[in-house]
Amino acid sequence: SRVEIAPAAVHTSAEMLELAAGIALWSCPPHIKIPGVVGLAALRGIRAKLREREEELGNNNNNNGDATSTRDEVVVRWDDVRMTIQPTKKEKKKLGAEAKPKRILDGVSGAAKPGRLLAIMGPSGSGKTSLLNALAAQVPRSKRFTLSGTLRHNDVSVGKDTRRNRKLLNDAVAYVQQQDVFYSQLTVRETLETAAAMRMPTSRHTQTQRSDAVDDVLRAMGIAHVASSKVGDVKTRGVSGGERKRLALACELVGGSPHVVCCDEPTSGLDAFQAQRVVESLKKLAVDARRAVVCSIHQPRGSIVAMFDDLCLMANGRCVYQGAWTDAGEWFDRLGHPIPSNANPAEFLVDLVSVDTSSDAKQKESEARVDALAAAWDKRVDHEGADAENDVDGPKGGSVPAASADRRAGFAAQFFMLLKRSWRQVRRDGATNKIRLSTSMNSALVFGSIFWRMGLTQTSIQDRLGLLQVSAINAAMAALMKTLTAFTSEKVIVNRERASGSYGMLPYLAAKLCAELPVGAFFPLAFGAVVYPMAGLHPRADRFAKFAGLIVLESFTSSAIGLAVSSVAPSTEAVVAMGPAVMVLFIVFGGYYVNADNVPLCFRWINKCSLIKWAFQGLCVNEFAGLEFEKSGKKYGDQSDGGAVLERLGFDGTTAGDAAREQVNVASFCYLLTLYLLEKNAPRFQSMEP
Numbered sequence: 001s002r003v004e005i006a007p008a009a010v011h012t013s014a015e016m017l018e019l020a021a022g023i024a025l026w027s028c029p030p031h032i033k034i035p036g037v038v039g040l041a042a043l044r045g046i047r048a049k050l051r052e053r054e055e056e057l058g059n060n061n062n063n064n065g066d067a068t069s070t071r072d073e074v075v076v077r078w079d080d081v082r083m084t085i086q087p088t089k090k091e092k093k094k095l096g097a098e099a100k101p102k103r104i105l106d107g108v109s110g111a112a113k114p115g116r117l118l119a120i121m122g123p124s125g126s127g128k129t130s131l132l133n134a135l136a137a138q139v140p141r142s143k144r145f146t147l148s149g150t151l152r153h154n155d156v157s158v159g160k161d162t163r164r165n166r167k168l169l170n171d172a173v174a175y176v177q178q179q180d181v182f183y184s185q186l187t188v189r190e191t192l193e194t195a196a197a198m199r200m201p202t203s204r205h206t207q208t209q210r211s212d213a214v215d216d217v218l219r220a221m222g223i224a225h226v227a228s229s230k231v232g233d234v235k236t237r238g239v240s241g242g243e244r245k246r247l248a249l250a251c252e253l254v255g256g257s258p259h260v261v262c263c264d265e266p267t268s269g270l271d272a273f274q275a276q277r278v279v280e281s282l283k284k285l286a287v288d289a290r291r292a293v294v295c296s297i298h299q300p301r302g303s304i305v306a307m308f309d310d311l312c313l314m315a316n317g318r319c320v321y322q323g324a325w326t327d328a329g330e331w332f333d334r335l336g337h338p339i340p341s342n343a344n345p346a347e348f349l350v351d352l353v354s355v356d357t358s359s360d361a362k363q364k365e366s367e368a369r370v371d372a373l374a375a376a377w378d379k380r381v382d383h384e385g386a387d388a389e390n391d392v393d394g395p396k397g398g399s400v401p402a403a404s405a406d407r408r409a410g411f412a413a414q415f416f417m418l419l420k421r422s423w424r425q426v427r428r429d430g431a432t433n434k435i436r437l438s439t440s441m442n443s444a445l446v447f448g449s450i451f452w453r454m455g456l457t458q459t460s461i462q463d464r465l466g467l468l469q470v471s472a473i474n475a476a477m478a479a480l481m482k483t484l485t486a487f488t489s490e491k492v493i494v495n496r497e498r499a500s501g502s503y504g505m506l507p508y509l510a511a512k513l514c515a516e517l518p519v520g521a522f523f524p525l526a527f528g529a530v531v532y533p534m535a536g537l538h539p540r541a542d543r544f545a546k547f548a549g550l551i552v553l554e555s556f557t558s559s560a561i562g563l564a565v566s567s568v569a570p571s572t573e574a575v576v577a578m579g580p581a582v583m584v585l586f587i588v589f590g591g592y593y594v595n596a597d598n599v600p601l602c603f604r605w606i607n608k609c610s611l612i613k614w615a616f617q618g619l620c621v622n623e624f625a626g627l628e629f630e631k632s633g634k635k636y637g638d639q640s641d642g643g644a645v646l647e648r649l650g651f652d653g654t655t656a657g658d659a660a661r662e663q664v665n666v667a668s669f670c671y672l673l674t675l676y677l678l679e680k681n682a683p684r685f686q687s688m689e690p
Helices: 007-026 030-063 089-098 128-135 163-172 188-199 207-220 241-253 272-289 325-334 345-352 360-391 411-428 430-450 459-499 505-535 541-568 572-588 601-609 611-624 642-649 656-680
Strands: 076-085 102-112 117-121 145-153 173-176 260-264 292-296 310-315 318-324
Touching: 076 128, 102 128, 102 292, 102 310, 117 128, 117 272, 117 345, 128 145, 128 260, 128 292, 128 310, 163 173, 173 241, 188 207, 188 241, 188 411, 207 241, 207 272, 241 260, 241 272, 260 272, 272 292, 310 325, 310 360, 318 325, 318 360, 325 345, 411 505, 430 459, 430 505, 459 505, 459 541, 459 572, 459 611, 459 642, 505 541, 505 656, 541 572, 541 611, 541 656, 572 601, 572 611, 611 642, 611 656
Parallel strands: 102 318, 117 292, 117 310, 173 260, 260 292
Antiparallel strands: 076 102, 076 145, 310 318
């Protein structure tokens, strides 16, 4: 029989081959490496274009000429949405045949209409966020997930994760995540100006139009009074939680005209007043702009409930009620569960569909109640499904607002926009910069005091080696830890913006590196300026310049390694564990503890990749070349000059320039690896299969 290979498997295999080819090319001489890497990048770009063209041709055939129009309203319909998650290997091993897929969503159907605010409610674990993610087409892609059903915008299917649908959804759907993370040192206005620049390139919009768009959304969201305030974070005082939520919504609205707005628990973590202000903004957006607004919400107070137009009540992944909020009381009254007049209806309904696990008897009773409510709703949907479909107001007939042309700015515009944002963040982060400076000065003072005014005695040889080694380790670790913690948090923002197609990874990474260049160079320079004269190292200006240059270069190489590690780490905790573990290997093979000539053959690749080794080698050559040491008077063991020391270390015949070139080689490889990993790990979402 014929064996068919899945396209995803072919794509993954091709990516692994590209990575292997890139690593092999990087180990070649420059005259082979440079054209080879350029050719590999070009081949990768051609493959991406071919995949895009194949998808577009497939979409044209599958859609069979689905019409698009300029209608400004969208009715979102979903039918029989089901989501399951497969058990993990650990669960399978532990439970055996009893390990079964977990049901997250079970046959959920409904609609969201323009001009109305739909609230998705239910107890914890009922599937609220999962349903919202499915409606926004934001379910993370995973082999363990299975997502099926139909998602339509005005009768046009948009559930499948294709380039056409993704572009359409980026234009049509604004998705506000529960976790609102921003660049803390930017003001509210600057944050919105950056978001506007991403969606309103100068090729099609003037600066005045951008400014007007920012002013309009500031007023519409009620945050104009804090436009000049920093957004802030844990260590920087900024705007309140409610203002931050409204800023997250404003960022999704500025410069665009989304027809559907999805918010994941916009009131979580807010006090009652701030929660009401946020929901008022959503209600105003739905009514004034005729948008379909969908939000998951947990236990709203009575004044917030009064603003809801529609309700989708979830329980154990099943829909218990979906329709107008004003009709919910009548429906549950018919089922024998009237809503008390003196109770918050939202709290009563959530309690009604919750499972009480305080005892076996109560658990069975509540599970039976929930099953009966879900079965009653399923029966109504099966009986009145066609009539309910016809009752949904809004555009029909296979039309959907047309996706705009590529709204993303060009490479240069993206670069300068992201450069400005990164520079503001780095320059204004005074707390972090002060801590980094004090840490560098403390290390320099401690090392300078320990190795104070080393002379040219035989014992000073060991002291010099120790100082150069700890200087290399200190510079590397300082840059590594800063990058690990900062970039892992920043990656949350980047992934959110990449999911909406705001910019590419190459301009982002280039802008980030350029913005951090001056500040990143300052701290190792300050360290070198203090420790060098205190320790009495080689007293020549050109030697100090080389010392400082090697320390700065090593700092950037360490940052590059930190970026590569952070690109694959899932969390801050994981990256803080992974980064030092990698650095320990480089320290062991750093040229001080193990002589390069004695490294086992199977580990010599680590020796070649060790930034500590190349920094230590360059510093040693720079320091010992030309030095003459005093004799100790002992019969054995004296080393008369620095050349003998370098020969003993295995560094003879090399120059500081050779070590610097190897550092550049390691740094550039890590930057390219980071770019590859960020591209490979771009946010991808689960297709909703019919």
